[in-house]
Amino acid sequence: MITEDTLLLYHYEELTSGEREQVRLALARDPRLAAEYRQLCDELGRWRDVPAAPVADHVRRRWVDAIDRAARNAPGKVVVRRTVPRFWLAGLGVAVAAAVAIGIAIGVRLQEQQDPGLSSDVPLAGIGNAAVTAVPASFTRGLLVHLEDSRREITGLPVTDEASRVALTLQLIEQNRLFEHAAEQSNAPNLARVLRAFEPILLRLAREDIAPQDAEALREQLAFELNVMLTKLSAAPSESAETI
Amino acid sequence: MHFLRTVSVIAIAAFAVTGAAAQTADKSADDTEQLRITALEALASAPPEKALPIADKVLRGDYSKALKKRALFILSQVETPEAQQMLLDTAKTGSEELRSEAIRMIGIGGDPAALAGLKEIHASGDADVREAVLEAYLIADDAESVYQIAIDAKNAKDEDEFEEAVNILGAMEARDELRRLRDQLGSSEELINAYSVAGDFESLRELAMDNTKPEQQVHALRGLGVVGGERANTTLLEIYRATDSPDVKEAALEGMLISEYDEGVLLLFRESKDAGEKQRLLRTLVNMDSDAVMEIIESTFDGAQ
Numbered sequence: 001m002i003t004e005d006t007l008l009l010y011h012y013e014e015l016t017s018g019e020r021e022q023v024r025l026a027l028a029r030d031p032r033l034a035a036e037y038r039q040l041c042d043e044l045g046r047w048r049d050v051p052a053a054p055v056a057d058h059v060r061r062r063w064v065d066a067i068d069r070a071a072r073n074a075p076g077k078v079v080v081r082r083t084v085p086r087f088w089l090a091g092l093g094v095a096v097a098a099a100v101a102i103g104i105a106i107g108v109r110l111q112e113q114q115d116p117g118l119s120s121d122v123p124l125a126g127i128g129n130a131a132v133t134a135v136p137a138s139f140t141r142g143l144l145v146h147l148e149d150s151r152r153e154i155t156g157l158p159v160t161d162e163a164s165r166v167a168l169t170l171q172l173i174e175q176n177r178l179f180e181h182a183a184e185q186s187n188a189p190n191l192a193r194v195l196r197a198f199e200p201i202l203l204r205l206a207r208e209d210i211a212p213q214d215a216e217a218l219r220e221q222l223a224f225e226l227n228v229m230l231t232k233l234s235a236a237p238s239e240s241a242e243t244i
Numbered sequence: 245m246h247f248l249r250t251v252s253v254i255a256i257a258a259f260a261v262t263g264a265a266a267q268t269a270d271k272s273a274d275d276t277e278q279l280r281i282t283a284l285e286a287l288a289s290a291p292p293e294k295a296l297p298i299a300d301k302v303l304r305g306d307y308s309k310a311l312k313k314r315a316l317f318i319l320s321q322v323e324t325p326e327a328q329q330m331l332l333d334t335a336k337t338g339s340e341e342l343r344s345e346a347i348r349m350i351g352i353g354g355d356p357a358a359l360a361g362l363k364e365i366h367a368s369g370d371a372d373v374r375e376a377v378l379e380a381y382l383i384a385d386d387a388e389s390v391y392q393i394a395i396d397a398k399n400a401k402d403e404d405e406f407e408e409a410v411n412i413l414g415a416m417e418a419r420d421e422l423r424r425l426r427d428q429l430g431s432s433e434e435l436i437n438a439y440s441v442a443g444d445f446e447s448l449r450e451l452a453m454d455n456t457k458p459e460q461q462v463h464a465l466r467g468l469g470v471v472g473g474e475r476a477n478t479t480l481l482e483i484y485r486a487t488d489s490p491d492v493k494e495a496a497l498e499g500m501l502i503s504e505y506d507e508g509v510l511l512l513f514r515e516s517k518d519a520g521e522k523q524r525l526l527r528t529l530v531n532m533d534s535d536a537v538m539e540i541i542e543s544t545f546d547g548a549q
Contacts, residue, residue: 189354189385192385193351193352193353193354193383193384193385194352196382196385197348197351197352197383200348200379200383217310220310221310221313221314221317224281224284224285224314225317227285228288228318228321231285231288231289232288232321235288235289
């Protein structure tokens with residue numbers, strides 16, 4: 001498939017020799033493509049013939065700035081959304097709130113991504129809970145991966161490197177919130193509460209003024225809690241409902 | 245079940261290590277602490293009758309605060325009245341640091357009786373304890389209790405706690421409770437901020453349309469921007485067009501900027517016949533990194549606008 005972009009690159013001789021040969025053959029074989037290319041060349045020729053008007057410096061600077069901004073917002077870049085990030089944003093500084101908001105919208109449809117064909121519900125409750133609740137197995141598997149990733153990130157969290165610590169912690173908060181929402185929707189209030197409880201700890205870890213020893217203590221407590229939840233969830237399918 | 249017995253035995257053995265181990269070299273002490281932490285982790289798979297005595301032993305014994313905090317987390321995962329009572333006891337009578345942690349664990353456990361017990365602790369607690377109780381209610385998603393704290397705080401003229409409780413309700417997206425607060429106490433900046441965080445479009449729209457209280461209107465317009473979405477954008481556009489107040493216009497524009505509603509700003513730019521207003525709108529579009537900026541620049545130099 002030869003796209004307009006490819007034709008443009010062909011016109012300006014920006015393709016490799018192999019690619020150029022492919023386009024040349026396609027143009028020879030496909031009259032419609034050849035017509036499209038001629039039209040493109042005509043348009044480019046017309047632009048070339050337009051006399052260049054002098055542009056004031058301040059206007060040029062604004063253009064450059066606008067183009068830079070457009071490039072920064074190109075597809076594939078993470079864009080801040082405001083519609084989802086409500087939880088815990090109260091009381092946060094604007095910068096932290098904005099950073100927390102980044103990318104949340106991307107993964108909200110967590111459940112939609114789960115393969116319904118894989119789901120076989122597993123019982124999940126607290127230790128000694130008589131009322132066993134069915135939680136989708138696909139959610140449990142996803143949560144296990146999330147907890148394992150979080151545990152690894154928390155264990156390796158650079159306590160003394162403030163910028164990295166804050167950035168990593170904010171990422172963890174985003175992911176954690178997705179799973180907290182998913183837990184609510186997956187009929188798992190117990191898990192939702194635990195995940196919700198991680199967030200204040202993570203927010204404290206994200207604070208720039210936290211003392212290293214306090215950060216270390218929080219990190220270790222969080223790692224422990226993650227380990228406990230991993231142990232519980234991993235045991236869920238093989239153990240009796242009473243134990244988890 | 246064999247696995248569970250093994251876990252229990254390991255845990256019991258780990259906590260049977262005497263104080264003598266702690267008196268040896270630091271390395272040995274660290275190893276002992278690590279072993280105990282790992283043993284507590286393993287308790288997550290043990291039945292309550294095995295887990296509770298060990299957790300109790302840790303809480304009552306001469307163990308580190310870090311270890312006691314971990315035991316509290318284990319208790320939060322044991323859904324029996326005994327475990328919840330142990331958490332409540334620690335929340336009432338433990339050391340300052342453990343009290344806050346126990347309160348958090350009651351939130352995680354979500355047991356209604358234990359959560360009800362937090363009311364008394366809140367009433368008699370210091371600022372840290374009161375904050376921990378609010379956080380526990382948030383973790384447990386108990387909006388009614390937070391609402392009660394907000395009402396009590398207002399009656400006691402404790403504005404800081406009122407604001408904190410309202411913020412928490414916003415974070416919980418507890419729209420009903422926030423509306424009840426407005427019905428009872430009237431509107432305030434704190435409530436408008438909470439409506440934004442809670443995404444309560446209806447309340448914000450009502451406040452934004454009310455031009456008898458300009459300051460409140462301005463806050464609500466910004467709040468609509470935070471909520472975002474089609475309904476909020478349409479309202480911002482309507483209000484901008486309808487008002488003659490420069491402050492309200494500016495707030496509506498700010499709302500559109502926050503909401504990244506560049507289509508609306510572009511629409512206003514095209515509608516406007518006022519050069520000063522056009523400049524303001526164009527600057528807003530530039531601040532929004534809008535693609536429309538290039539279009540406007542080109543058409544400006546074409547003389548088409």
